[in-house]
Amino acid sequence: MPPSRRLVLVGFMGCGKSSVGRVLARRLGWSFVDLDAQVVKAEGRPVPAIFAESGESHFRAAEAREAERALARDRVVLAAGGGWAAQPGRLANLPEGTTSVWLRVSAEEAVRRARPRSGKRPLLAGPDPLGTARELLSRREPEYARAHLEVDTEGRTVEDVAARVLQLLESEPGIHTPLETR
Ligand code: S3P
Numbered sequence: 001m002p003p004s005r006r007l008v009l010v011g012f013m014g015c016g017k018s019s020v021g022r023v024l025a026r027r028l029g030w031s032f033v034d035l036d037a038q039v040v041k042a043e044g045r046p047v048p049a050i051f052a053e054s055g056e057s058h059f060r061a062a063e064a065r066e067a068e069r070a071l072a073r074d075r076v077v078l079a080a081g082g083g084w085a086a087q088p089g090r091l092a093n094l095p096e097g098t099t100s101v102w103l104r105v106s107a108e109e110a111v112r113r114a115r116p117r118s119g120k121r122p123l124l125a126g127p128d129p130l131g132t133a134r135e136l137l138s139r140r141e142p143e144y145a146r147a148h149l150e151v152d153t154e155g156r157t158v159e160d161v162a163a164r165v166l167q168l169l170e171s172e173p174g175i176h177t178p179l180e181t182r
Contacts, residue, residue, distance in 0.1 A: 004169065005097040006071065008078045010085035010144055012137050013121050014113035015105035016153050016161060021079035023162035030075040035084060038066040051122040060087070071095050083123075086140035091147055101165055102147035107133040109154055 007024060009017040018034050025032035036047055039062045043050050050059045063084055070078045071094065085091055091100050105113070111129050114121050126132055144150075149168045153161050 004099045005074045006076050006078070006095070006099070007165075007169075008071070008080055008085075008094065008098055008100045009103055010080050010091070010100060010147055011082065011103035011153075012105055012107075012110050012133070012140065012144070013082040013124065014110035015082075015103040016113075016158055017079035017082075017103055019158040020103060020153075020161045020165070021077045023158055024165060025077040027162065027166060028075070028077065030077055031073065033070045033073075033076055033078045035063060035067055035070065035078060035080045038070065039063050039081075042066060046120075048119055048122045048125075071098060082140075085147070086143045088143065091143065099149065099169065100147040101168075102144045102150040103161065104144075104150055104152045104154070106154060107137045110137070 007021075007028075007030075009021050009024075011017060018036075021034070022032050024030075039050070039059065040046055042065075043062055045053070047059070050062070060083065063081060067078070067080060067084055070076060074097075085100070085102075094100060107130060111124065111133050114124055114129075114133075119125060123136065124132055149165070151161055151164045151168070156164070
């Protein structure tokens with residue numbers, strides 16, 4: 001197995017992909033890329049505006065382009081938006097040398113962390129965020145479950161989750177080890 005040159009963090013909204021990704025990138029000495037932030041930069045408007053003005057399919061196309069760009073880089077930790085990896089084929093077709101990690105969170109905890117009323121997550125902005133989160137999560141789980149590794153984030157700090165990811169990366173010879181950190 002070649003060494004891992006890239007990490008992609010996937011999972012539902014509020015699972016901590018961006019916070020954990022930043023810590024991992026710092027610990028590895030790699031770059032950190034937040035997929036939503038790249039889309040916002042490319043589009044010049046925030047995520048809720050992209051959804052409202054151009055629709056979800058426009059957002060997904062921009063997201064796919066930015067993900068492809070990020071995954072062409074080496075020594076990078078990519079925090080994908082919750083919907084990116086949920087689309088069939090994403091995790092099965094990652095470039096060689098990429099390790100995917102599913103950060104698990106329950107719908108209840110996701111809604112607590114994602115603060116639906118903040119308006120930042122258009123998919124949870126409806127009248128029943130918890131019902132929507134449960135439905136979306138159960139539909140997406142089979143795709144998230146294709147990730148190489150999974151870590152439960154419930155009741156764990158960002159630092160703990162990052163430490164667990166690093167531990168798994170180093171101890172699972174079937175994945176991509178050793179980590180190439182230089
Ligand atoms: C989405 C998740 C969001 C963002 C957009 C859609 C989703 O990212 O990409 O609101 O479909 O789950 P986070 O998972 O970082 O919140």
